Amino acid sequence: GAVVSQHPSRVICKSGTSVKIECRSLDFQATTMFWYRQFPKQSLMLMATSNEGSKATYEQGVEKDKFLINHASLTLSTLTVTSAHPEDSSFYICSARFVSSTDTQYFGPGTRLTVL
């Protein structure tokens, strides 16, 4: 149980295009999902908290107009990188909060974005 999927796993796009990444909780409902960014050989940096039915909460320094987050259902959150540039190339990982006594986050497999 507690499986989180991401799609696509890898995407290559041209500079200036927009890319949408999906995060799904497959066997549980998640009112809260999180989006992280990971640079090579570095730790995960929290970008935003995605709340079902309401606006996302962005961390300091993350442009909300650049990284659009939609959490329209209890099992799906999407991250859209708008007008992507090479510096947006990174590994994007989502997680879904499993509501329980431990409040554990389960992570997706990640999406490798390369902007040419």
Next chain:
Amino acid sequence: GEDVEQSLFLSVREGDSSVINCTYTDSSSTYLYWYKQEPGAGLQLLTYIFSNMDMKQDQRLTVLLNKKDKHLSLRIADTQTGDSAIYFCAESKGFQKLVFGTGTRLLVSP
């Protein structure tokens, strides 16, 4: 991960025990977690410990928590080559946020 620190690298031989250390700063963290990340993959939850516990054992994994020193460790018994990966500790913050450590790269040689 500026609040949570880990040593960057650990190398052990197959069959030995591995101990990965972590120091955190927020004494109000309710839970502390250990995650494993293999190359090009997401994070896999290994285990967690509640802040009022000192130790938790789960098969080959033993977690020790020293709340006074804000020190957390993960011991892997009988380390196998398949355990080679990056290990992250994480502390829970308000609003269910997690703050991750810098990650420890474990290399297990035959």
